[in-house]
Each structure stands twice: as C-alpha cells, then as structure tokens.
Amino acid sequence: xxxxxxxxxxxRNTWYLSYDGSLTISADFSGRSNTDYPWDSRRxxxxxxxxxxxxxxxxxGAFDGxxxxxxxxxxxxxxxxxxNAFYGxxxxxxxxxxxxxxxxxxGAFxYCRRLTSIVIPEGVSTICEDSFVSCSSLASIDxxxxxxxxxxNAFRxCSSLASIKVDKNNTVYDSRNDCNAIIVTSSNTLIAGCQNTIIPxxxxxxxxYAFYDxxxxxxxxxxxxxSSIDDWAFYKCSRLTSIKVDENNTVYDSRNNCNAIIETSSxxxxxxxxxxxxxxxxxxxxxDAFYExxxxxxxxxxxxxxxxxxNAFRNxxxxxxxxxxxxxxxxxxGAFDGxxxxxxxxxxxxxxxxxxSVFSGxxxxxxxxxxxxxxxxxxYAFSGxxxxxNIEFPLxxxxxxxYAFNDxxxxxxxxxxxxxxxxxxSAFSGxxxxxNVELPSGVTSISAxxxxxxxxxxxxxxxxxxxxxxxYAFYDxCNLMSVYxxxxxxxxxxxxxxxxxxxxxIIIIPKGTKEDYEDRWGDFNYVEKR
Numbered sequence: 289x290x291x292x293x294x295x296x297x298x299x300r301n302t303w304y305l306s307y308d309g310s311l312t313i314s315a316d317f318s319g320r321s322n323t324d325y326p327w328d329s330r331r332x333x334x335x336x337x338x339x340x341x342x343x344x345x346x347x348x349g350a351f352d353g354x355x356x357x358x359x360x361x362x363x364x365x366x367x368x369x370x371x372n373a374f375y376g377x378x379x380x381x382x383x384x385x386x387x388x389x390x391x392x393x394x395g396a397f398x399y400c401r402r403l404t405s406i407v408i409p410e411g412v413s414t415i416c417e418d419s420f421v422s423c424s425s426l427a428s429i430d431x432x433x434x435x436x437x438x439x440x441n442a443f444r445x446c447s448s449l450a451s452i453k454v455d456k457n458n459t460v461y462d463s464r465n466d467c468n469a470i471i472v473t474s475s476n477t478l479i480a481g482c483q484n485t486i487i488p489x490x491x492x493x494x495x496x497y498a499f500y501d502x503x504x505x506x507x508x509x510x511x512x513x514x515s516s517i518d519d520w521a522f523y524k525c526s527r528l529t530s531i532k533v534d535e536n537n538t539v540y541d542s543r544n545n546c547n548a549i550i551e552t553s554s555x556x557x558x559x560x561x562x563x564x565x566x567x568x569x570x571x572x573x574x575x576d577a578f579y580e581x582x583x584x585x586x587x588x589x590x591x592x593x594x595x596x597x598x599n600a601f602r603n604x605x606x607x608x609x610x611x612x613x614x615x616x617x618x619x620x621x622g623a624f625d626g627x628x629x630x631x632x633x634x635x636x637x638x639x640x641x642x643x644x645s646v647f648s649g650x651x652x653x654x655x656x657x658x659x660x661x662x663x664x665x666x667x668y669a670f671s672g673x674x675x676x677x678n679i680e681f682p683l684x685x686x687x688x689x690x691y692a693f694n695d696x697x698x699x700x701x702x703x704x705x706x707x708x709x710x711x712x713x714s715a716f717s718g719x720x721x722x723x724n725v726e727l728p729s730g731v732t733s734i735s736a737x738x739x740x741x742x743x744x745x746x747x748x749x750x751x752x753x754x755x756x757x758x759x760y761a762f763y764d765x766c767n768l769m770s771v772y773x774x775x776x777x778x779x780x781x782x783x784x785x786x787x788x789x790x791x792x793x794i795i796i797i798p799k800g801t802k803e804d805y806e807d808r809w810g811d812f813n814y815v816e817k818r
Contacts, residue, residue, distance in 0.1 A: 303327065309335030309356065316343055317350070325350060332356065341365050346373045348393065355379060364388045369396045371416070378402060381425075385409050392419050394439065401425060410434050415442050422501070424448055431470060433457035438470065438479065445501040449482035464488050469498075476513075487511055494521045503527050510549060512536040517549065517558065524580045528561035543567050548577075555592075560584075568592050573600045575620060582606055591615050596623050605629055608652075612636050621666070625649055637661050642669045644689070651675060660684050665692050667712065674698060681705050688715050690735070697721055704728050711738050713758065720744060729753050734761050736782060743767060749774070756780040764788045772796045778808040786812070 302315040305327055311334045317325065324347075327334065331353050337360040339346070348370035351357060357377045364386040371393040374380060382405045383397075391414040397403060398421040408415070410432040417439030420426065428451035429443065435458060443449065452470055454463040462473050465488045470480040472495075478487060479495040483504035487494070493516035499505060500523045507530035508522070514537060522528070531549055533542040541552050544567045549559040551574075557566060558574040562583035566573070568590040575597035578584060584604045589596075591613040598620035601607065605628045612619075614636040621644040624630060628651045635642075637659040645668040647653060653673050658665075660682040667689035670676060674697045683705045690712035693699060701724040702716065708728055713735035716722065722742045727734075729751045736758035739745065745765050750757075752774040759782035762768060768789050773779070776798050786793065794813045797805050802814050 305330055305333065309333050310338065311336070312338045312340065313343060314340040316345065317347055336360065339363055339366065344368075346370055348372060349375070351377055353377075362386055362389075367391075369393055371395055372398065374400055376400070382406065385412075387411050390414070392416060394418055395421065397423060399423075408432055408435070413437065415439060417441055418444070421445055424501075427451065429453075431455060431458060431461060431463075433459075436460045441497050441500070443470075443480045444497045446482070447501050447503045449502070450484050450504075452480065452482050452485070464490065481505075487514070489513055492516065494518060496520055497523065499523075499525055501525075506530065508532075510534060510537060510540055510542075515539045520576065522549075522559045523576060525561075526580050526582045528581075529563050529583075531559060531561055531564075543569065566590055566593070571595075573597055575599055576602070578604055580604070586610075589613055589616070594618070596620060598622055599625065602626055609633070614638060619643060619646055621645055622648070628652060632656075635659050635662075642666055644668055645671070648672055655679070658682055658685070663687075665689055667691055668694070670696060672696075681708070683707050686710075688712055690714060691717070694718055700724070702726065704731070706730050709733075711735060713737055714740065717741050727751055727754075732756070734758060736760055737763060740764060747771070750779070752776070754779045757782060757785050759783045759785070760787065761785045762789070766790065768793060770794050770796060773805075774798065776801055778805045781809050 303313045305311045334354045335356050335358055339362055341363040342365050344365055345368045349372045352372050352375040355378050358379045367388050368391045372395040374397050375395050376399045378401050380400050381402050387409040389409055390411055394416040395418040398418050401424050403423045404425045404427055411434050413434055414437045419442045422445035424447045426446045427448050431454040433455040452468045454461045462471050467486050467488050468482055468484045469478050471478050476490055476492040477495050478491050478498055481499045489511040492513050496518035498521045503526045505525045506527050510533040512534040531547045533540045541550050546565050546567050547561055547563040548557050550557050555569055555571040556574045557570050557577055560578045562581055571592055572595045576599045578601045579599055580603040582605055585606050594615050595618045599622040601624050602622050603626035607627055608629050608631050610633050616636050617638045624647050625645045626649040630650045631652050640661050641664045644666040648668045648671040651674045654675050655678055663684050664687045668691045671691045671694040676696045677698045681704055686707050687710050691714045693716050694714050695718035697720045699719045700721050703726040706728040709730050709732055711734050714737040717737045717740040720743045723744050725748050732753055733756045737760045740760055740763040742765050746767050747770040749772040757779050762785055794815050796815045796817050799816045802816055805814055
C-alpha cells in the first residue's frame with residue numbers, strides 16, 4: 289500500500305506523490321512554466337520520479353527547482369525533454385535518457401551541479417542553448433552521430449569537464465585528433481573545450497564561451513591558423529598559468545613570452561593570466577582580460593598603456609596594489625570591481641571620469657586620491673568599499689552617481705566641492721560611520737535615499753540652492769537630531785524623507801517661513817532662525 293501525500297486524476301494528468309518523496313506520473317503532462325504543474329507546491333519534497341510508459345514528453349520546467357531530486361526513471365516512450373525541465377536539480381547525480389529522446393530543450397539540465405554523468409542517446413538531433421550550463425561536476429560528454437544542432441552556451445560553466453568526444457560519424461561536429469573539444473566541422477570553429485583540450489592546427493576560430501569558467505584549465509596554446517577569438521572565450525579561467533600563441537600566427541601573438549594573448553594589429557591584450565608580464569608595446573588592456581584571475585597578486589602596467597577595458601581586473605580578489613601610469617586616460621566600467629584585496633591605487637591626472645562600478649567591492653581600499661581632472665563619479669563607483677575612511681573631492685567634480693559610495697561603512701566625513709550640483713540616489717546610503725556632511729551651495733537636488741541608513745549622522749545643513757529632496761533621502765538616520773534648511777522657499781519633499789528618526793528631531797528654518805514649511809513638509813518640530 290502506498291502512503292499518498294497528494295494526488296490528482298483528470299483527463300490532463302495522473303500523478304501521485306508519496307510520503308517518501310516518490311512522485312509517480314502515469315500520463316502526459318505539460319506546462320509553460322513550473323507553476324503550471326499540480327505538484328508545484330510540493331517540489332521541495334520530491335526525491336525520486338518515476339515516469340510510467342506512455343508519457344511522451346517532459347514539459348518545460350517540469351522539475352525546475354526540485355533540489356532534493358536524486359533519481360528519475362524515464363521510459364522509452366519519452367521523445368523530448370522541455371526547457372528548464374530539470375533546472376537547478378542540485379541533488380541529481382546521474383540520469384539515463386532513453387534512445388527515444390530526440391531533443392533536449394533550452395536549459396534542460398542547467399545548474400544540476402552534482403550531475404557527474406549523462407549519456408546522450410543516439411537519436412538526439414538537438415541540444416538546445418544552455419542545456420547543461422554550470423553542471424560543474426560533469427566529467428565527460430559524448431556527442432552521438434545524430435546530433436546536428438548544439439545551441440550556444442550548451443556546456444558553459446562545466447568546470448570539471450575532462451573529456452569531450454564527438455562520434456566519428458557525426459557530419460556536423462567533430463573532435464578531430466582526439467582534441468577533447470567540440471568543433472563545427474564546416475567552419476573549423478571550436479565551440480566547447482575543457483581542461484584537457486588541445487586546439488588542433490586546423491581550427492580557425494574559438495567561439496563565445498568556449499572555455500567559460502573552465503577553472504581547471506592551466507595552460508592553453510593558440511595554433512597558427514586561429515584568426516578569431518570571440519568575447520568571453522576564456523572567461524573566468526582562473527587557474528591559467530601559461531598562455532602561448534604560435535609564433536607564425538598573424539592575428540594574435542604572445543610576444544616576449546608574456547603569457548597572454550595580444551591582438552597584433554591593435555596591440556591590445558585580450559586574455560591574461562596569473563603569470564602575465566605585460567609587454568611595453570601593449571597600448572590597451574581589453575575587456576575581461578584578467579576577469580576573476582584569483583591567483584594574480586600584482587601586475588605592472590607599462591607606460592605604453594592608454595586604456596583599461598570594462599571588467600579588465602574584475603574579481604581579482606588577491607591583487608593588493610596596482611600602479612597606473614600617467615599614460616592611462618580611460619578606465620572602463622567595473623575595471624577593478626570586486627578586487628577585495630586592493631589596498632591602494634593612484635589615479636593618473638589624465639583620467640577624467642570614474643565609471644560605473646570601477647572600484648565597487650574593493651573592501652580593503654582605505655583611501656584614494658581623485659585627480660583634479662575628474663569631473664564625474666559614476667553609479668556604484670565605490671559601492672561597498674567598506675574600509676574607505678576618507679575621500680577628497682576635487683573642484684572639478686560636478687556629479688555623483690547613484691549608489692556611488694553606498695555601504696562605505698568606514699567613511700566618517702564628506703566635504704563636497706562647490707562644483708557639485710547633483711547627488712544621485714543612495715549615493716551615500718549605508719555610510720554608517722558618517723558624522724559630518726558638508727553640502728555646497730550649488731547643489732540643487734538630493735535624490736532618493738541619498739543618505740539613507742547613515743546612522744551616525746546627527747545634523748546636516750541644506751543650502752538655499754536645494755530645490756528638491758527625494759523619497760527616503762534621510763531614511764533610518766536614527767541619530768539625526770537637526771536639519772538646517774536655508775531655503776526661504778521650501779524644497780519639494782519626497783515621501784518619508786525623515787522617517788525613522790528621533791522624537792527630539794528639529795528642523796531649523798529661516799525666520800518667517802514656518803507656515804510655508806508646514807504647508808509643504810508637514811508636521812515637524814520647526815525652529816525659526818534669522
């Protein structure tokens with residue numbers, strides 16, 4: 289006798305879930321999302337699935353998020369696996385697909401992080417995009433001769449892959465010379481590699497995400513015929529120690545044994561590693577060049593470099609010091625984002641702006657000097673720099689972006705220059721040690737949550753130039769005792785600007801303006817001063 293937890297029978301589906309976590313399905317079921325299935329509210333209890341003979345498909349999102357699902361029995365009547373069918377089934381270690389299956393949908397097994405093996409049966413013609421994304425325990429994959437279409441990123445982030453084989457009778461893909469990779473035969477494009485890949489000399493291009501998150505890859509050699517390397521081809525290959533380009537390659541090089549890939553015509557370094565020595569002939573560091581190179585502790589940037597690309601050193605968490613030469617004029621968004629070990633950096637006088645998230649998450653950065661050439665500080669520029677105690681703003685700065693200094697919890701004082709006219713939303717929110725803020729007379733607007741959660745702030749002066757204060761601008765400033773507003777015409781006040789403050793809180797305003805302030809700002813304790 290089966291102890292039934294819940295069940296349903298109707299003309300669309302027949303199923304039951306027992307108290308031991310076993311789900312049995314005996315008729316076809318389908319859905320456009322995981323909430324379309326009658327067992328949706330019970331996903332956390334499903335440990336095993338038995339699909340009985342006669343069911344022909346596993347629908348989109350059927351078992352999405354069944355995190356304790358450890359085994360499944362699929363009958364030979366099933367011909368297709370739908371989109372995200374097993375997405376995030378993190379306890380699933382192996383699965384046997386019957387020979388009847390012909391297609392595997394988008395994201396079907398994405399984030400099945402414990403999946404170590406899967407046999408793709410002869411008869412499957414299509415492996416859709418993202419099918420096995422981040423199956424980080426998958427050790428090997430065999431592509432049968434029947435596969436004619438592999439979607440983009442199908443095996444992206446399969447960081448434990450050590451063996452990739454394509455059936456020799458496949459007419460669309462191959463793994464020539466036992467190279468441990470998937471190559472599009474007609475175009476000689478390598479689209480998926482692994483830690484043991486040896487790129488054949490006949491390969492002419494390396495596709496997008498080909499080695500994405502292959503963190504067991506320690507060395508790579510680029511043969512002479514490669515003329516195209518797509519974006520993110522070696523993204524997050526954090527353990528790379530050796531990079532070589534064939535000396536006869538006319539498009540790329542690794543000059544001076546630099547352990548990097550350089551685009552010869554532009555002198556741009558596009559892929560680096562922990563042992564890279566940037567040659568003096570390099571003029572730019574490309575986007576994502578050292579992304580998440582965790583073993584990189586220091587790097588010397590030569591005076592020939594004029595630009596550093598987007599996310600170039602992002603998440604290089606063990607780098608402590610970077611010296612930027614005076615030749616650098618531009619630093620891309622997120623260039624040093626997440627460099628949590630970075631303690632100091634000096635910006636050259638040629639830099640005019642601090643872009644989005646450039647130093648976000650640099651939690652060990654204690655101080656930084658902004659050169660007088662800087663005119664703007666972008667969104668999230670220093671967000672999460674929790675050790676930053678002081679920053680001096682040059683007179684050239686005119687704007688401070690949203691979340692620019694969010695959660696800079698060690699910052700104690702801010703003196704904004706007269707050139708600043710706008711303060712972005714949440715610009716200084718969460719600066720819990722901030723005791724002193726000096727706003728210049730040129731500021732016209734204070735955006736939403738600009739100083740929210742500044743729990744050490746006791747008073748602030750609002751210059752007469754301020755015309756608007758955004759929602760929750762001083763939210764949860766729990767020790768704020770007084771606000772000095774010098775505007776004779778009360779600024780436009782957003783919702784809950786001074787919410788969650790002390791009972792003793794007062795607003796000091798110009799003489800003769802109390803009625804206007806009460807009318808526009810509401811019921812506060814006002815004190816008129818000359």
